[in-house]
Amino acid sequence: MNTRDLARIALLAALTAALGLVPPVLIPAIGVPITAQTLGVMLSGAVLGPLRGAAAQALLLLLVAAGFPLLAGGNGGLGSFVAPSAGFLLAWPLSAFVTGWLVRRFRRPGFAPTFAANVLGGIVVMYAVGVPWVALTVGVDLGTALIGSAVFIPGDLLKAGVAAAAAVSLRRSLALQV
Amino acid sequence: MSAASASPVHRLSAASKLAALAVFGLALVLAGDPVVLAAGLAAALAVARVARLPMIPPPRGTRTVAAVLLVVVLANAVTVSWVAALATGLRLSALIVAAATVTATTRASAMLETLSALLRPLRKVGVDPEAVALALSLTLRFVPQLVELASEIRAAQWARGLDRHPLALMMPLLVRALASADAVADAIDARTFSTPEPPNTEPERR
Numbered sequence: 001m002n003t004r005d006l007a008r009i010a011l012l013a014a015l016t017a018a019l020g021l022v023p024p025v026l027i028p029a030i031g032v033p034i035t036a037q038t039l040g041v042m043l044s045g046a047v048l049g050p051l052r053g054a055a056a057q058a059l060l061l062l063l064v065a066a067g068f069p070l071l072a073g074g075n076g077g078l079g080s081f082v083a084p085s086a087g088f089l090l091a092w093p094l095s096a097f098v099t100g101w102l103v104r105r106f107r108r109p110g111f112a113p114t115f116a117a118n119v120l121g122g123i124v125v126m127y128a129v130g131v132p133w134v135a136l137t138v139g140v141d142l143g144t145a146l147i148g149s150a151v152f153i154p155g156d157l158l159k160a161g162v163a164a165a166a167a168v169s170l171r172r173s174l175a176l177q178v
Numbered sequence: 179m180s181a182a183s184a185s186p187v188h189r190l191s192a193a194s195k196l197a198a199l200a201v202f203g204l205a206l207v208l209a210g211d212p213v214v215l216a217a218g219l220a221a222a223l224a225v226a227r228v229a230r231l232p233m234i235p236p237p238r239g240t241r242t243v244a245a246v247l248l249v250v251v252l253a254n255a256v257t258v259s260w261v262a263a264l265a266t267g268l269r270l271s272a273l274i275v276a277a278a279t280v281t282a283t284t285r286a287s288a289m290l291e292t293l294s295a296l297l298r299p300l301r302k303v304g305v306d307p308e309a310v311a312l313a314l315s316l317t318l319r320f321v322p323q324l325v326e327l328a329s330e331i332r333a334a335q336w337a338r339g340l341d342r343h344p345l346a347l348m349m350p351l352l353v354r355a356l357a358s359a360d361a362v363a364d365a366i367d368a369r370t371f372s373t374p375e376p377p378n379t380e381p382e383r384r
Contacts, residue, residue: 077281
């Protein structure tokens with residue numbers, strides 16, 4: 001890993017944080033705010049690849065745990081890791097990893113494969129961690145937690161599309177190697 | 179950020195506060211009795227009081243937390259029982275108060291140092307603590323830079339009659355930010371920051 005990789009990892013971590021400044025929408029179903037930040041998670045994986053993408057997200061979580069208000073709505077600190085929505089947050093490095101790993105499976109990742117990778121890594125993986133976490137901390141069964149979280153899926157699909165379009169055109173214009 | 183040595187809680191080391199929070203959290207997760215959980219919440223509030231955390235006006239972000247808690251308790255009461263709802267509400271409030279107290283009484287730099295120390299065993303799998311430290315400070319530097327860049331691009335696009343299209347903003351932002359990240363990396367290399375691998379030797383792109 002050279003210094004350019006390091007700077008790009010830091011940049012995608014910062015981008016994910018900056019996307020938190022886009023005002024979040026709190027859906028009154030189970031109380032997980034809908035934010036633009038997961039767009040940064042998908043982009044990290046799709047632009048940087050599995051390991052560097054996961055590193056970017058882990059870096060961001062480290063700063064959040066230290067108390068920097070880098071999450072949507074100016075949130076941050078250890079409280080974010082004990083909230084009912086913490087599973088979705090903790091899944092970010094794994095989500096970026098899976099997204100990047102899937103993108104790498106394709107020889108020439110165009111829009112459709114990148115979109116599929118974003119959906120699997122950025123939505124399916126995140127829900128696979130986040131939903132059981134909600135169920136466990138809130139004390140409801142998995143079905144209830146899943147229904148409560150399902151309201152975010154349309155927004156997530158939109159973000160997966162934006163992230164895929166951005167990642168594909170970045171790879172074209174900058175000849176980035178994932 | 180916290181004022182130095184403002185209270186006994188402030189003076190505790192970040193490591194001891196993290197350890198205490200972990201033990202407290204584990205105890206709360208294991209306890210199921212609402213009476214025990216209420217005692218836990220009382221204890222967390224007492225520590226927050228000793229730390230002289232401002233309760234009035236309530237800290238930023240508590241409104242979201244309160245809304246979340248209310249929804250969680252109601253969902254629980256409807257699908258399980260009122261006792262379970264009470265236990266969950268008490269447990270989550272106690273955890274959130276305790277975690278917020280640790281964060282509010284610890285300097286981010288001290289916490290970062292402690293958390294980075296916890297990462298030290300990862301050196302064996304190739305995580306270089308010095309590289310992590312550099313990446314952390316670069317991230318903090320890039321956040322305001324990205325915000326500034328985004329508003330610059332948005333203003334330019336607005337002037338040309340292009341209004342709020344997510345990709346229209348995202349693309350120039352990413353391209354310019356990546357270019358500037360590369361420039362920062364090259365500048366660091368020029369000042370001989372040592373990374374495990376030799377610096378990028380490809381010719382400079384203009």
